[in-house]
Amino acid sequence: MPNVQTATLAVLRALRMTTIFGNPGSTELPLLRDLPADFRYILGLQESVVLGMADGYAQGTGRAALVNLHATAGTGHALGNLFTAWKNQTPLVVTAGQQARSILPFEPFLFAEQATEFPRPFVKWAIEPARAEDVPAAIARAYIVAMQPPRGPTFVSIPVDDWDRPCEPVHIPQAGATNPGDPALLAQAAQVLARARQPVLVVGAGVARDGGWTRVIALAERHQAPVWVAPFSARCSFPEDHPLFAGFLDPRREAIVAALTPHDVIVALGGPLSLYHVEGDGPHLPPGATTVFIADNPAQVSWAPCDLAVVADADHALAALLVGPEPAPRTAIAPRAAAAAPDRAILTDRLVFDHLAALRPAGSIVVEEAPTARGPMHDHLPITVPDTFYTCASGGLGHGLPASVGMALARPDRRVIAVLGDGSAMYAIQGLWSAGQLGLPISFIILNNRRYEALRGFGRLFGMHSVAGTDLSGIDFCGLATAQGIPAQKVGEPDGVGPALRWSFAQTGPTLVEMMIV
Known part of the structure; x- marks a missing residue:
């Protein structure tokens, strides 16, 4: 019978998580014993660096990355970049070493008293398995949860003596990873957009995460709608040299309202357009405008100021909007003015x-x-x-x-x-x-x-x-x-x-x- 380590490595191999980002500590070493040749360990010299490297890798591959941290101290070092991964909606499976189960009642050196509470609220799911043989299944579940929209980090605390315990192989279920959205609500959004006199699109990072680049260009061109980038968007979701590109929304309430005031219909896709950095006054959006908000994050949908909200994958939503009613003819938008050339005599x-x-x-x-x-x-x-x-x-x-x-x-x-x-x-x-x-x-x-x-x-x-x-x-x-x-x-x-x-x-x-x- 295999042990927990071999069963876990089989799970990781099946999930294509054969790259491990870490800075090893004593409670993680049994995982790394005789690591197979098809696995690689990427060493970072501090746990925040480890977490950041894994975040970039997961965004670059589009798959959850595996992070191996050291108990409470290592998890603590990584928390700043764990918060960023949470906001980036980056899928990560974060594991942390825990002291041996037999000495946990004695508050041993380098143990985690509340291991699953420490990384919250910046993980979607956290567990310290009740039995050693549950570790491989916990990691499989952590991967599935991390990849479900809205994507994000998950956390598994693993006692050091679990790795050598006997364990049966684990079956990994298949799970869907996109939300096409409510067809009726998307059809309603398409009708609102088609009836608009002067529509505008606001795109967030979700459009890029969901692969909506081509369709958002098609939607903007179909409706001759200028496209703004949502405040603090962490990805590029629309070509910044396109004639319909309008610019970047300022993260202030008054500035957002001023930029969007000429428009009677606002469609925000893939992230909130009301993300502020400083306090403001007045309305959140132009009075009289109809606002549609579409994102895969139900939490954002719950607080976004809007008239119609749809929880959906951005690319699926864009496909639905593109088959909506034909829009009325609209005047072409004047291109955004180019920025003045920099002074070549000063290093800026x-x-x-x-x-x-x-x-x-x-x-x-x-x-x-x-x-x-x-x-x-x-x-x-x-x-x-x-x-x-x-x-x-x-x-x-x-x-x-x-x-x-x-x-x-x-x-x-x-x-x-x-x-x-x-x-x-x-x-x-x-x-x-x-x-x-x-x-x-x-x-x-x-x-x-x-x-x-x-x-x-x-x-x-x-x-x-x-x-x-x-x-x-x-x-x-x-x-x-x-x-x-x-x-x-x-x-x-x-x-x-x-x-x-x-x-x-x-x-x-x-x-x-x-x-x-x-």
Whole structure:
């Protein structure tokens, strides 16, 4: 009879979870004993890096990734990026070691007293199996739950002495993973859209997650409807060079209403359009407009201000909207005005993005975590190809650098460009080591303005002339990269941007370019 370890490895192999992301501790070691040759262990030097790498890998492959953490301490280190995975709707199966069952009553060293409660509410399901032989079935269920919409992380706590216990093989049931939505409600939404005088679409990350890129373009063109990107969308769901692309909604109530006021019908797909960053006043949406909200997350549907809400996979919903009634003829929309060219005499984030847009390899993937530079990126680095842009949906820091490592593992045929602020990069800088050890094709671009500029901007909103704890001067990113085995260049003048990027993109492995922006 096989033991729990062999039965679990069989489950993982059947589910194609043969890549394990971890930073091993004592309570996880029996899982790794004589690991078969078809499994690989991806080492991160801290658990938040481990979780971020797994998040990028799961988004890149479209399948749940396996994370192996160490008891309470390791799970605690990973919680920030677990929160981000929850907001990203990334499918993950997170396992954590637990002390041996026989000594749990004695509160042993490195045990988890409430193992399944600790990661909540940022997991969809959590369990510490009642019996050792239930571990493989628990992991199979965790995978199925993680992949069910809305996708997200799950958690299994496993006592260290479970792995060697006898265990029968486990049957894995097949389970559906999409929700086509209520046909009657989608038909009603299609009728509302067809009757509109001036409709508008607002697209969130769910359109990209559900593969709705082609259909959302067709829907916009059919109705001559401009397309806005929802606030804080973590994916690109519509080509940003399309004539109907309207721009990015500001995450303020008044700004959202102002942008959408010309329209009598608003169709929001794949994520909330009322995601605010600061408090506001007045209505959430333009008075008199009819709003349809479609997403696969029932929680979002429950609080989104709208007139008609449908829980559905975005691509299925788009297919239903495309077979709705023919719209009345509408006037073509004027294209969005292009952003002014950056000043070529000053090294700014705008100049860096302008060069990136011109020089980036075809099909390259941008993973971004530079909050202050998001606006300039929108203006000067348009994303025009599906599944080539990823960022953090939670607003937390420390996700982008390791996520780029996971993305490069998932798509080794593409160049990954990690655009990182200096403050963001320092949350997970040891992720460079993993990229170097694996020889991954990643260009780390550090926008170094030597400060937490986003916080200084918020300080001005609160009438603060200076903000404590925002000075980051003195960090040598090239030195940090070189120490971890990654070649690096520093750029201090505008005319050095292009040559440094060309050098980086010409390499087969990871590189780092530190841009000393003003």
